[in-house]
Amino acid sequence: MSITVRSLTKTFGTFTALDGVSLEVEKGELMALLGPSGSGKTTLLRLIAGLEFADAGTILFDGTDTTHLSARERRVGFVFQHYALFRHMTVADNVAFGLSVLPRGRRPDKAAIAARVKELLELVQLGHLAGRYPAQLSGGQRQRVALARALAIEPAVLLLDEPFGALDAQVRKELRRWLRDLHDEIHMTSVFVTHDQEEAMEVADRVVVMNHGRIEQVGTPVEIHDAPASPFVYEFLGHANKLDCRIDGREVAAGGWSAPLARVAPAAADTPAPAGASAAAVAYVRAHELELLPESRAPEAAALAVVRHLTARGGQVRVELSRRPDGAVLEAEVSRAEADALRLTPGTPVAIRPRALRLFAA
Amino acid sequence: MAAAGRVGDGPLLRRILIAVAVTGTLVFLLAPIAVIGALALGSGIGAFLDAIAQPETLHAIGLTVLTAVVVVPINVVFGICAAWAIAKFSFPGKRLLLTLIEIPFSVSPIVAGVMYIFLYGAQGLFGPWLQEAGVQVMFTVWAIFLVSLFVTCPFVARELIPLMQAQGSEEEEAALTLGASGFQTFVRVTLPNIKWALLYGAILCNARVMGEFGAVSVVSGNVRGQTNTLPLQVELLYNSYNTVGAFAAASTLAVLALLTLGAKLLLERHGHVGEALDAAPVPSTRLSLAGDRA
Incomplete structure (x- = not known):
């Protein structure tokens, strides 16, 4: 599913988080929103998810206006920086959550849910930890559970907010490559937020460089690397x-x-x-x-x-x-x-x- | 570094502090409770049961339990609403609301009672209006419910607010993106996360409701067999030189309190089991990912 963002503006009090941002995310693409803290990248992601609502502008999924739909109605998979796993549920129950809250008519039966959970946990290579609680997992494992949980609802798009931000360097690198491989496998339109330019360049098909609530440049990692469009991009890339x-x-x-x-x-x-x-x-x-x-x-x-x-x-x-x-x-x-x-x-x-x-x- | 070098950690000081704590508990807390029990049962178990079985005392017990049954659930609902509003939203006047909720902590219960008389009494602000409507609030059980609500208002909210603030809203947001309705999110995500604090707050609230004397004595009118709660009945019996009756009623109150205390202990143990589970060390099965425990 493609995502179209048109002149999105969002302010928090006197702070302008997004200032007329327009962006096109193509179907099946893995896009990175890159920028320093306060650049508006997370706000943009949360607006696309429906966790915040814009002051002005529109958001389209495959050409359909979703600007005023709630997060619940948008069918987005959202992965939080600090995982946001349900701490009182096992890994399997976490992954099953999205299916178990479906209205009775559309809810799969218990066996079907269990089968789907198993399949997803295999996909994220955590099948053996289904009975654990989130607190019993390492950070990298938690983040993969969060990803499996988001994928369970067969989302239209996958949104990841600094997915590797809370992990240490070694695990980060490994998960990065793993996310890239996973995306090549399932080809879901995905947007992830990062402040790490190396991460954006390594993982994404295209990178959006943001600063002060505006987009400085959009392009493939090679385009951005070879031809930074503004002094800010030069300095941010280092x-x-x-x-x-x-x-x-x-x-x-x-x-x-x-x-x-x-x-x-x-x-x-x-x-x-x-x-x-x-x-x-x-x-x-x-x-x-x-x-x-x-x-x-x-x-x-x-x-x-x-x-x-x-x-x-x-x-x-x-x-x-x-x-x-x-x-x-x-x-x-x-x-x-x-x-x-x-x-x-x-x-x-x-x-x-x-x-x-x-x-x-x- | 040697532990003995730390301030306040000398063996002598440690012994003195422990002795003070234990003696204080024995003299100030345990001894009175033992005396109540001894005096209540002093004239034999038969006399004790007779004293309890007095219709007025039985009625007082019933009224006390009824008050708890009415007030505690209301406070639980209020506490959840207030804690949710304060912990998860930001709005003008939030700090003021937090302060207002805590007013009953600093206001003497007697003053609370008097305030209600000023509001709802015959000569009070709403008095004439209430009289016209034919509603009698003061000196009825309704007054007892009202002041009990006032006095215990902060108990549940105070337990929940710090916890909910620490937990943030991310899990609720996650539930929302996964398609859960507001009600499903509350029942399946929020409530399980706050249940121990909620029960703990409810127990504290319950203990306070059952034991409240000052505020209730002002507004209840002390009508024997009608608006006397257990604490008021104890005083009444004591003032009429019915020692066995007074101590029997007091011991009943003490038993109610001890039951509450027992429930609290049980909960704390449960809560700790939960925490222990959260903090349990985990053998990581994937060595490559073992280095990133939060």
Whole structure:
């Protein structure tokens, strides 16, 4: 089932949680709502679920208006960050709950419910724990029970609120992969909320980056990674250097370095600042787009820096640099081979030059 | 770190504190109850039973039980409503409501009785209006019910509010998304989560209703065999030098109180079993997921 959200607005007192958000979730898609706390991602999820109601805007499921339907009528599977399992019921009773509260006419008989519960617990690999109470399970197990419980009502869409937020790193990674596999298996339209960009990128088909109640960017993980749409997305995803620069005609310059716009930022070259009138701008350069050169072979238009710290990561080396003379901290990422060729150690002076950058108005 | 280094944990201090607690309990609490029993039964079991079987005393026992039967359920319903409103919703005046509910804790029961006289008595605010309607409230059992409600109003709500606040609304929300109606959610999710606190509050409320003297004595009119509850009957018998009768009635009240206490103990044990179950350590069968116990 597809979900369409149109100009949704929601305020809590004087705080605007959502500010005219529109979004299309396609059928069978696994979508991540990514953003810092207070960005409105959880509010958006709860509005889609019918646990909150919007001040303005509409929500459609498969083109049918559900804006004023209660959570009960929307048939959504909702998974809470802190599981919200019924603590006085066994795992099996928790999973059976959604079926056992159906009106008498539509309620399956006891045997059918038991069979369905068994099937769901097998799906989440917890068949052996059916008789346990939630307090007797680990966090990861509880979250999988919560998922089985949500799936029991054969929901139209599955909504997950920071599903791995309360788990530790190891379990988190495992469950992430497991959720991805599960989704590939059942292909249910799913939306999950996270503040962890790595999680969003790894699990989702598409990612929605949110900030201050608005959507900053929607795209596949690759699109978002390769072409962040705004300064916020650059900073939220991390590993990008922010440079205050000036645009002068067809040239861009920052901290002793300068280059023709056409080479480093072709998109911006179409609308150069008028010659003679220089304009301030903000540039973002991703760590792997910052080129390091030996100081001895520094080209005329490069900036100078000193290596402060090196971190090896697989085949890559992350280099923390201090730009001279102002001491601005920059981050670069080079291959092992490059790092060896440059003989990088803390204290090594180098020349730096962005290969590509993205300009935004200051 | 050595335990002896902790403040207030010396062996001597420990002994003194335990001795004070035990002696205090014996002298102030257990001794009077033993005396009541001894005096009531002092003239033999026959005299005791005769004293109880006095129609007026029997009536007082009946009225006391009736009052509890009427007041406790009303308070349970009120307590759930108030606790739900305060714990799960946010609305203007919430803190004020919480304070108002607790007024009976700080108001002397006598004052409560007098307030009701001012409201519903013949010379009271609603007096003329009630007289016109031909309704007599003061000096009837209705007055006893009313003041008992006033005095015990916070008991159930106070037990439930902190618990419901701590539990939050997530389980109810989960039930809602799973298709449960409001009633199903209440019966199958909310009620099981609060049942021990609810019963505990009801027991405290019951004990207070049965033992209430001050407020009831002001509004009941002390009509023998009609509006005398057990505590009032005890006083009445005592003042008329009927020692055996007074102590027999008192011992009956004490027995009612002890029954309540017994029920409370039983509940606490049950409640603890529940907690123990919640906290039970679990052998994790999936090693890979064993590291994330909340």
